[in-house]
Amino acid sequence: MSAKAFKQPPALRTFSSAFVIIWLIVAAFPFLWTLWGSFKIELDFFSKADWRSALTGARTILEHGSSFTGDGYQGAWVQEEFWKAVLNTAIVCFFTVAISLTFGTLGGYALSRSTYRYTFWLLIIALIFRAMPPITLVAGYLLPFFEWNLWGILPTTIIVLVAINQPFTLWMLHSFFQKIPKELDESAKVDGCTQFQAFRHVIIPVMWPGVITTGLFSFLLAYNDFAVTSMLLSKENQTMVPKIASFLGTTQTEGNVMFAVAAVVSATAPLFILVMFFQRQIVSGLTQGAVKG
Amino acid sequence: MKHKTFFWFILPTATAMLLFIALPIVSVVTQSLFTPHEQILKTVENCTPFNCTESTVVDLDATEQQRAEQPLGRWAGLSIYLDRGHLATAVIADAWTTRTSIGDFVDRLGNLPFYRAMSFTLTYTFVVTPLLIVLGFAIAVAVNSLHRHLKGLVIFFSLLPMIVSPLIGSLVLFWMIDSRGVLGTGLQWLFSNPDLSLKASTELTWIMLIVYGVWHSAPFAFVVFYAGLQTLPQDTMESAMIDGATRWQQTKYVVIPHLMPLVTFVALIQLMDNFRVFEPIVGFNAEAHATSLSWFIFNDLGGETRLLSSASASSVLTIIGVAILLSPVLVRTWRDFKAKG
Structure with a gap:
């Protein structure tokens, strides 16, 4: 039988693709978010005022002049050994x-x-x-x-x-x-x-x-x-x-x-x-x- | 293979398991029957030039000597199992006779630490396992219909929640659902309640832990079911289609029966693994609202005062729980073995 018969109708296809995309976000987003946030300061990663500052690093810029900082890594690897x-x-x-x-x-x-x-x-x-x-x-x-x-x-x-x-x-x-x-x-x-x-x-x-x-x-x-x-x-x-x-x-x-x-x-x-x-x-x-x- | 050759081949692994699994079990059972010595007190007379006073002090030498003679402590029998920290039989009997209603009895049961841990462990095990099977199946079916170049990528990202250590995985989620984290803020906005905190209520903490559990274990079910779908008998599918089965009927009558042995396999493995839930409670800092049997043991062992007897008693009770969960697997393996001859 040709593969055509196994082909899904468009509605089902869209639904299943959407489901996979949602699952991908659920599975991978927490890690990407944490990776991104690890280069920010605490006030940005845990921002009471605006969740977007974890993305832009508003306060990190104020404190370090750049939206990325390796302070967390320095503190963990060097200071805390x-x-x-x-x-x-x-x-x-x-x-x-x-x-x-x-x-x-x-x-x-x-x-x-x-x-x-x-x-x-x-x-x-x-x-x-x-x-x-x-x-x-x-x-x-x-x-x-x-x-x-x-x-x-x-x-x-x-x-x-x-x-x-x-x-x-x-x-x-x-x-x-x-x-x-x-x-x-x-x-x-x-x-x-x-x-x-x-x-x-x-x-x-x-x-x-x-x-x-x-x-x-x-x-x-x-x-x-x-x-x-x-x-x-x-x-x-x-x-x-x-x-x-x-x-x-x-x-x-x-x-x-x-x-x-x-x-x-x-x-x-x-x-x-x-x-x-x-x-x-x-x-x-x-x-x-x-x-x- | 001759007995002698077999013996030499199996010796290293058998020794390791005997010394570090079998003997510790014996030791745990023994320790749970003993309780630490009480300190030996002695009365000493302190005389000053004016008067003499009697005081009671700890006789360090005698206590030390007794410890050296009987390092396990004194015999306690089953009393540790029955005390308030574990099975609390006396408290339960009392609660049962003085109960005002069944709800009241259950409430009182919930105040006992062991039953609190037990109720969370069982709820977690029996809620997470079916949910992760359903989710894993849904992902497997959806991924299976993808273009083959995408499949590898999806599998790669799907494996991540399972592969990271549970403590790290739960911390990553914990930071996101913190009231200042991105999901926490999102939920506050969604329910327009700026004070919403998942950590504050018992129900929400349980839900959070269960969501974590499903997130962590669904990839396992997904991978197993996905592999199962690759071996789906194509001619059965074709016959079903020719007979006019709808897509739903094909799934129900061909796909699911084909995957059923795998469902059993995943369920058994996951029941065992979820029963030992422990790291998420540390990671989510949830011990105020949810404790599990493993956490209960860990808590006794940690800290300055290592409560070995109490931890041992909890360990034995946990092992009994595992044995009950495991019995269907053992029966099945035995039947397989018999069938093979």
């Missing part, structure tokens, strides 16, 4: 993703190749762990971590985030490895490889698409986490999200809310770039579980 939080986030994300993927590929591969019944139970346990809010575990961490002086430092948080990540990583990689034909590594084993050698020489070269997709989600989990990082990191070691939360407590009264605005924009920018480059992988990752079930 947001760069430290950025560095910490980079460290936490890098190691969390690297360790999660190493553990996850080994485990996921084993789960996809073993035919015994306990693989099912392991996956079910992982699913239960995946469903638990991370904050419910924090109460269990605090006492031992204080006792052994592990609280507040980055390595502890990294390993906790790795563990919290594992159930999801296992599920993703398990279903990905199941799509790689078993014959590949079976034939390697027939040729005399051990299971590990088969994994090393046959599976690793072809697993990267799945690993990259899973890695993206591990990264997002580590990057976006607030519950665990805010409870387990000391003030000096805070990552970006808890740091932004702490801005709210201390600076809202001093009228330095623009620091937080600038920090929020700074923390969103990497995600923007990430979506730009990895849109396809993110979409495929989101739908992977769904299409299977």
